[in-house]
Amino acid sequence: xxxxxxxxxxxxxxxxxxxxxxxxxxxxxxxxxxxxxxxxxxxxxxxxxxxxxxxxxxxxxxxxxxxxxxxxxxxxxxxxxxxxxxxxxxxxxxxxxxxxxxxxxxxxxxxxxxxxxxxxxxxxxxxxxxxxxxxxxxxxxxxxxxxxxxxxxxxxxxxxxxxxxxxxxxxxxxxxxxxxxxxxxxxxxxxxxxxxxxxxxxxxxxxxxxxxxxxxxxxxxxxxxxxxxxxxxxxxxxxxxxxxxxxxxxxxxxxxxxxxxxxxxxxxxxxxxxxxxxxxxxxxxxxxxxxxxxxxxxxxxxxxxxxxxxxxxxxx
Amino acid sequence: xxxxxxxxxxxxxxxxxxxxxxxxxxxxxxxxxxxxxxxxxxxxxxxxxxxxxxxxxxxxxxxxxxxxxxxxxxxxxxxxxxxxxxxxxxxxxxxxxxxxxxxxxxxxxxxxxxxxxxxxxxxxxxxxxxxxxxxxxxxxxxxxxxxxxxxxxxxxxxxxxxxxxxxxxxxxxxxxxxxxxxxxxxxxxxxxxxxxxxxxxxxxxxxxxxxxxxxxxxxxxxxxxxxxxxxxxxxxxxxxxxxxxxxxxxxxxxxxxxxxxxxxxxxxxxxxxxxxxxxxxxxxxxxxxxxxxxxxxxxxxxxxxxxxxxxxxxxx
DNA sequence: CAGAATACTTGACAATGTCAACAATATAGT
DNA sequence: ACTATATTGTTGACATTGTCAAGTATTCTG
Numbered sequence: 001x002x003x004x005x006x007x008x009x010x011x012x013x014x015x016x017x018x019x020x021x022x023x024x025x026x027x028x029x030x031x032x033x034x035x036x037x038x039x040x041x042x043x044x045x046x047x048x049x050x051x052x053x054x055x056x057x058x059x060x061x062x063x064x065x066x067x068x069x070x071x072x073x074x075x076x077x078x079x080x081x082x083x084x085x086x087x088x089x090x091x092x093x094x095x096x097x098x099x100x101x102x103x104x105x106x107x108x109x110x111x112x113x114x115x116x117x118x119x120x121x122x123x124x125x126x127x128x129x130x131x132x133x134x135x136x137x138x139x140x141x142x143x144x145x146x147x148x149x150x151x152x153x154x155x156x157x158x159x160x161x162x163x164x165x166x167x168x169x170x171x172x173x174x175x176x177x178x179x180x181x182x183x184x185x186x187x188x189x190x191x192x193x194x195x196x197x198x199x200x201x202x203x204x205x206x207x208x209x210x211x212x213x214x215x216x217x218x219x220x221x222x223x224x225x226x227x228x229x230x231x232x233x234x235x236x237x238x239x240x241x242x243x244x245x246x247x248x249x250x251x252x253x254x255x256x257x258x259x260x261x262x263x264x265x266x267x268x269x270x271x272x273x274x275x276x277x278x279x280x281x282x283x284x285x286x287x288x289x290x291x292x293x294x295x296x297x298x299x300x301x302x303x304x305x306x307x308x309x310x311x312x313x314x315x316x
Numbered sequence: 317x318x319x320x321x322x323x324x325x326x327x328x329x330x331x332x333x334x335x336x337x338x339x340x341x342x343x344x345x346x347x348x349x350x351x352x353x354x355x356x357x358x359x360x361x362x363x364x365x366x367x368x369x370x371x372x373x374x375x376x377x378x379x380x381x382x383x384x385x386x387x388x389x390x391x392x393x394x395x396x397x398x399x400x401x402x403x404x405x406x407x408x409x410x411x412x413x414x415x416x417x418x419x420x421x422x423x424x425x426x427x428x429x430x431x432x433x434x435x436x437x438x439x440x441x442x443x444x445x446x447x448x449x450x451x452x453x454x455x456x457x458x459x460x461x462x463x464x465x466x467x468x469x470x471x472x473x474x475x476x477x478x479x480x481x482x483x484x485x486x487x488x489x490x491x492x493x494x495x496x497x498x499x500x501x502x503x504x505x506x507x508x509x510x511x512x513x514x515x516x517x518x519x520x521x522x523x524x525x526x527x528x529x530x531x532x533x534x535x536x537x538x539x540x541x542x543x544x545x546x547x548x549x550x551x552x553x554x555x556x557x558x559x560x561x562x563x564x565x566x567x568x569x570x571x572x573x574x575x576x577x578x579x580x581x582x583x584x585x586x587x588x589x590x591x592x593x594x595x596x597x598x599x600x601x602x603x604x605x606x607x608x609x610x611x612x613x614x615x616x617x618x619x620x621x622x623x624x625x626x627x628x629x630x631x632x
Numbered sequence: 633c634a635g636a637a638t639a640c641t642t643g644a645c646a647a648t649g650t651c652a653a654c655a656a657t658a659t660a661g662t
Numbered sequence: 663a664c665t666a667t668a669t670t671g672t673t674g675a676c677a678t679t680g681t682c683a684a685g686t687a688t689t690c691t692g
Contacts, residue, residue, distance in 0.1 A: 001428070001431075001439065003443070004431060004439045004440075004442065004443050005424055005427045005428055005431070007443040007446060007447060007520075007521075008427050008430075008431065008442070008443070008446060009423060009424070009427055011446040011447070011449075011450055012335060012338070012427075014450055014454065015331055015335070015450075016335060017374065018453065018454075019328065019331070019332060019335075020374055021374075022328070032647070032648085033647095033648090034647090034648070034649090049670080049671090050670075050671060050672095051669080051670055051671075054671095058333065058336055058337075059649085060648095060649060060650060060651085061670085061671070061672090062649090062650075062651080062652095062671090062672075062673075062674095063648075063649060063650080064671090065671060065672055065673080066672090066673090068671095069672090084657075084658070084669090084670080085656075085657055085658085085670095086656065086657045086658070086669065086670040086671070087657095087669095087670060087671080088670085088671075107325060108321055108325070111321045111324050111325055111328075112317070112321055114324075114453065115317075115320060115321070115324065115453075117455070118452060119484070119546065120484065121480060121481065121484045121546070122452055122546060122547060123317065123320045124320075125448065125452060126320070126324070126448075126449060126452040126453065127319070127320050127323045127324070129445045129446070129448040129449040129452070130323060130324060130327040130445070130449050131323060131327070132441065132442075132445040133327075133442060133445040133446050133449065134327055134330055134331075136434060136438055136441060136442040136445070137334065137430065137431075137442065138330065138334075139433070152479050152480055152483045152489075152490075152493060153476040153477070153479050153480040153483075153493075154476070155472075155475070155476070155479075155493065155497055156471075156472040156473060156474070156475035156476025156477075156479060156493075156496065156497065156500075157472060157473070157476045158472070159471070159472035159475075159497075160469040160470070160471070160472030160473045160476065161469070161472075163468050163469050163471075163472060164437060164468055164469040165437060167468045167469075168435070168436065168437045173468075174468075174504060174507075177468060177469075177471065177472075177504060178501060178504050178505045180472065181471055181472065181475075181497060181500060181501030181504060181505075182501055182505075184472075184497060185494060185497030185498055185501055188490060188493060188494050188497060189494045189497075189498075191490075204323075205323075230435065230437070230438060231438060348678075348679085349679090350678090350679070350680090365639075365640095366639075366640065366641095367638080367639055367640080370639095370640095375680085376679095376680060376681060376682085377639080377640070377641085378640090378641070378642075378643095378680090378681075378682080378683095379679075379680060379681080380640095381639095381640060381641055381642080382641085382642090384640095385641090400638090400639080400688080400689070401639095401687075401688055401689085402638065402639040402640070402687065402688045402689065403638095403639060403640080403688095404639085404640075
């Protein structure tokens with residue numbers, strides 16, 4: 001915890017510097033830094049009220065009022081009367097839009113210059129790191145999630161995350177990590193396109209969970225390695241992953257969908273029940289170190305109705 | 317690239333807000349924000365010159381001079397004459413140290429409050445994400461690296477990173493990713509403590525590279541999966557990993573250390589040559605999709621001299 | 633040793649941010 | 663409908679923060 005605080009403070013000092021360097025490029029331009037911030041906010045939330053601007057930027061109301069008067073004098077904005085006669089909705093003029101475009105382009109260039117020397121992988125890593133930091137720091141971020149098929153590197157990342165999370169929450173050790181490695185590697189090795197799939201849920205490009213479907217032969221499919229990142233819980237991502245998986249299985253004509261899970265994973269059990277799975281077997285095993293109660297669940301699939309395809313499931 | 321710029325700018329706005337909220341906690345305290353920044357810098361780099369402060373914080377020289385005069389009046393600092401009579405080296409007084417301690421504690425508390433609701437795994441993830449972002453953004457950071465044995469989650473992460481990096485740099489596809497998964501999982505499954513090991517190089521807690529040593533039987537050890545992250549190259553991390561590995565092999569009494577590598581990996585070949593490896597076999601294989609020339613290298617190990625142990629190698 | 637560079641200070645001023653008072657309007661409770 | 667209360671936006675007064683250029687004392691360089 002102390003290390004974490006020190007690291008964050010160190011990053012804070014670093015980023016303050018960096019932001020200062022980026023901002024310095026506006027000095028001497030048409031707009032000052034607070035003006036630029038305000039103009040950006042106006043352009044993004046048009047039409048907005050002075051009050052909304054003040055709140056979202058954390059600026060003083062009087063200060064905002066004065067800057068807006070300046071903008072009006074420069075011909076960047078127009079303020080008329082709203083339905084609520086206290087407010088004066090703000091709209092950008094053509095000149096205002098031009099001023100914004102100029103500032104916007106400069107800011108883009110400044111950032112572009114900063115990451116120009118990074119190769120594509122490094123750029124992806126950077127975006128991922130920043131998005132991850134933000135998701136962890138700001139639980140109120142409400143960006144939605146998306147689900148995509150797996151790509152290079154996902155197998156290892158999924159195995160790593162599940163191993164770490166289960167080690168932390170349930171103390172499952174090397175046994176589980178080996179199983180994770182074996183299952184993900186075997187999936188990749190034997191992958192049957194069109195019959196099997198692994199999906200990854202993402203929030204702002206950050207991996208938020210995953211699920212596998214494998215072909216067990218004889219018309220039976222198996223659902224495996226479902227998980228959702230702690231930071232992403234409570235958004236029904238697990239539901240969406242299971243729906244995607246069931247939709248695919250039904251679509252491809254599988255007769256049953258089976259899964260193994262652990263009795264202690266309460267959230268997962270409720271999820272499976274909700275989706276129509278039924279428990280068909282219970283057995284204690286020692287795969288993860290200490291004895292653990294495993295359960296087998298099964299879902300009988302109706303033949304494809306032509307209504308709910310995997311694609312549709314993705315869109316819900 | 318455009319997405320990357322948009323993401324970074326979005327993070328920028330977010331972090332500006334966050335930093336503003338953290339800073340707001342100093343208002344009304346004994347020191348103002350720029351004073352706090354300056355005081356922090358003084359405390360960390362004591363004794364320092366006004367010039368150094370001005371440069372490292374990017375503040376105006378006159379501004380710094382005035383704040384320092386204020387600090388002197390408050391009895392926080394003493395300025396005497398240096399060997400260079402133009403400078404006036406700054407030292408904190410007891411009162412200054414107290415003032416700093418108070419501010420420092422407040423800042424710590426502010427950050428602690430921000431991450432209090434995060435569980436330990438999430439805190440680690442956050443620190444990792446921030447450190448990674450910093451390493452990518454600021455190539456001049458010169459923090460050193462350290463080497464540690466593997467821990468939970470390393471196998472998957474190593475497999476993922478190598479798969480992604482080689483896919484990007486050489487186009488090696490699923491074949492390589494499967495090999496990565498198999499090798500890392502097999503290592504974990506058959507791990508013989510004391511005879512085998514995997515080491516991870518870290519910079520500021522961020523994985524910067526890794527290397528494996530496995531027991532091949534008959535007194536032969538095998539070096540596997542050496543890699544160094546692009547952002548970490550040029551710091552002799554590869555050298556240190558190979559040295560660690562050779563030291564361990566020698567220490568444990570192995571007679572030979574063998575490795576497979578690919579002819580196109582020039583940097584690695586030079587590294588192996590430098591450490592005394594000799595190429596003993598060349599063969600084209602098709603494991604990674606397109607045909608690739610693989611090479612076997614070997615190092616004959618002298619019996620342990622008692623001088624260079626694995627522990628010593630770690631400390632270089 | 634002259635000229636250039638460096639470390640620091642100071643005056644003048646511009647930009648940025650804060651606070652409280654106030655007018656106009658809206659809302660909630662009776 | 664009426665009153666107390668809250669909200670939106672404006673303004674004056676002011677404090678803080680940041681910038682620029684000129685100037686002094688000292689050191690460095692050829």
